[in-house]
Amino acid sequence: MTHFWMVGTDTDVGKTFCTVLMMRTLQLQKQRKVTVFKPVQTGQIYVNGEASYYDTSMYKRFSLIPLELHDLNSYSFKTPASPHLAARLENAHIDCQKLQHTLQELTTRYEQIICEGAGGLFVPLNEQLDCLIDVIQASSWPVVLVTKTGLGTINHTMLSFEALISRGIQVKGIMFNSYTDCEMENDNIATILRMTAIHTKELPYAIVPKVAGEEAIPTISLAESSLIKEMTR
Template sequence: MQHFWVVGTDTDVGKTVITTLLMRQLQKHDLQVMPYKPVQTGEVYENGYYFYNDTAMYEKYSLQRLKQENLNGYSFKEAASPHFAAQLEGQQIDVGHLLQQIQLLQQANDVVICEGAGGLFVPLDTYGENTLLDVIVQSKLPVVLVTRTTLGTINHTLLTLEALHARNVEVLGIVFNGDTGSQMERDNVKMILQYHDLPYATIPKLQDISHIIDYSISHTSLFERLFKYETSIN
């Protein structure tokens, strides 16, 4: 069985959207897929209910029934870096607990997609001893990198790839998210791929998140890589 992370160059690059999209695409191929958010922050109150956008999106758009207790390790109310959000509630994030959960989920599912929080160097504790990247390294799982297509993405993407390579983390491919089709965006994508010849998918800027159910990446080199990777292991 093979599993992977979805990580981003920064916060709000669309990691949850891409995690959900990849989940649905793999589920369509009769694979038991479990999305997992080790740490989520920012509780939302809407229509009399409290919820977290990340795990709520998994549940809403999954083609398979998901066990809610398996979707998340820690949830904190404040929309902030995990270490600070945990501190506000007098809690500490136990990295060992997260890694144990990931291991258990791997044993029970064909594919586990772990979604990161923020960028690679987001701290998980007050003293900065553990970052998201440290957890990724310890999990020994490869990653799919989500990045923007807009101004600044070349620098952010190349720095993130350098950090992953420095820690010997395998990169399965890149998702360029939120593309509007401008000449600059096309050049940004081209330039990044000149530096790193990786499988990729370019996702247009969706007018509404619900449009995710109609979008397919099955024709992309990234999905071909993922699907071959999963079936070859299974």
């Protein structure tokens, strides 16, 4: 069973939204014991007066099976900033070796783990400048790349894709988020698939429509996408 990372071309591309969709789809497809793990999250929020974090709150809210809360995250910091800075502000240190140990421990209890990154690939995690891509590489897990469909996405996607393959990290596929079905978006998607195919076979992908809010998550189905067929075969 393949454990894998969900990583974004940048912050705010919809990684958590797409991670939740992937989680629900895989839970439903094979009735698997699937969990999500967010190694590092930043930016404390308040919901009905209670302190929380957006990412893990979304997992709990939309999971189709009960989740073990202590398995969802290792490091949480209040300031919405790069992890290395958010940790420094709380006199804390993100230990990348500890993250690797946690990943390995989780594999003994779950059939499939979806590990959501923080920010982009080169976001620094600590003062030693260990970056997210270093943790991904050390894990030897493949990646699903989350990107947007609008202006600028070709450059951002290809930079991230090239960085991953240069490290020997397998890219399992792409999720194109916030799709509105216009000519530019369709061309962007087609161009990215052609450009990535120069380096590897044509990548499986899923297209996620732009929606008004999180409440639409249960209405979105990715089951017929080539990406989900690849992830569940």
